[in-house]
Amino acid sequence: MEPQHQNFSGKLFYSWEQCTSDVNYLYNKFPARELINSKDSQLVGIARGGAIPAIMLSHRTGIKVTTINWSMGEYGNEAEAEDGRWCNIVSQTHSVYLVDDICDSGKTINSMLGIVRSLLGPSYADRIKVLCLWNNIASGCHVHHYANAIDRRVDQRFIVFPWENDA
Numbered sequence: 492m493e494p495q496h497q498n499f500s501g502k503l504f505y506s507w508e509q510c511t512s513d514v515n516y517l518y519n520k521f522p523a524r525e526l527i528n529s530k531d532s533q534l535v536g537i538a539r540g541g542a543i544p545a546i547m548l549s550h551r552t553g554i555k556v557t558t559i560n561w562s563m564g565e566y567g568n569e570a571e572a573e574d575g576r577w578c579n580i581v582s583q584t585h586s587v588y589l590v591d592d593i594c595d596s597g598k599t600i601n602s603m604l605g606i607v608r609s610l611l612g613p614s615y616a617d618r619i620k621v622l623c624l625w626n627n628i629a630s631g632c633h634v635h636h637y638a639n640a641i642d643r644r645v646d647q648r649f650i651v652f653p654w655e656n657d658a
Contacts, residue, residue, distance in 0.1 A: 505624075507653040513624050513638035514547040520622070520636040521552055529554040531585040535577075537561055537599060540592030543654055544624055548590060561599055577603060578610050587618050592652055593625040595643070597632025625650060 534556040536545025542558045549556035557580065559573050581587050594600055600621055607616045626637035629644045641650070 501648055503648040503650045504656060505650055505652050510544070510624065510653055511547070514544055514551065516638045517544070517622050517624075517636055518548060518551045532588065533557065533580055533584040533586070534588045534590055535559055535580060537589065537591045537603075540652060540654075541590045541623075544592060544622075545588075545590035548588070548622070554588070561603055574606055574610070578607060578615075581607050581615050581618060582611055585618065586620070588620050588622055590622045592623065593627070593641075593650060594621070594623045594630055594632050594634050594637070595625075595627050597627070597630035600632050600634070624652075 529552060532554045534545045534549050534552070534554050536542040536556060536558045538558045538560045545556050545558065548554070559577055559580075561573055561577070589600065589603065591600065604616050604619060607619065620635040621633065623634050623637045625639045625641055626632075626634040627643045628640050629642050641648075
């Protein structure tokens with residue numbers, strides 16, 4: 492899927508309309524059985540940017556949603572305090588859909604999957620499907636479904652999401 496985007500001054504402005512279209516695209520990737528048995532599934536939005544698309548997907552799918560604070564980026568490692576809660580969600584849920592606005596470096600998602608593998612085992616990590624609005628295909632992180640691809644080796648534009656643009 493390749494929606495049209497505006498490029499200004501090294502920034503890519505991503506609109507609410509594009510976000511809604513991309514959430515609908517991700518919605519269409521859900522297996523029918525997950526929508527029928529939504530009580531056995533959980534959407535987990537990575538705060539901050541993954542919370543909004545996760546909530547939008549929850550409205551479309553009927554799958555319950557929660558958010559989790561997990562950052563490996565510029566604000567440091569906020570992950571340790573959430574390890575137990577994250578593993579608890581995964582251990583008690585048949586299918587977990589981990590949602591973020593962008594998989595950029597892949598550090599956050601890989602860290603979350605690594606903790607599950609380490610504390611619960613690989614079979615629990617297999618329960619997790621990663622969904623993103625944007626995926627940096629150069630990150631080496633496996634994103635199961637994404638609406639847009641960017642290759643940071645050649646495209647360094649900063650993506651401005653609508654919840655950032657309106658602030």
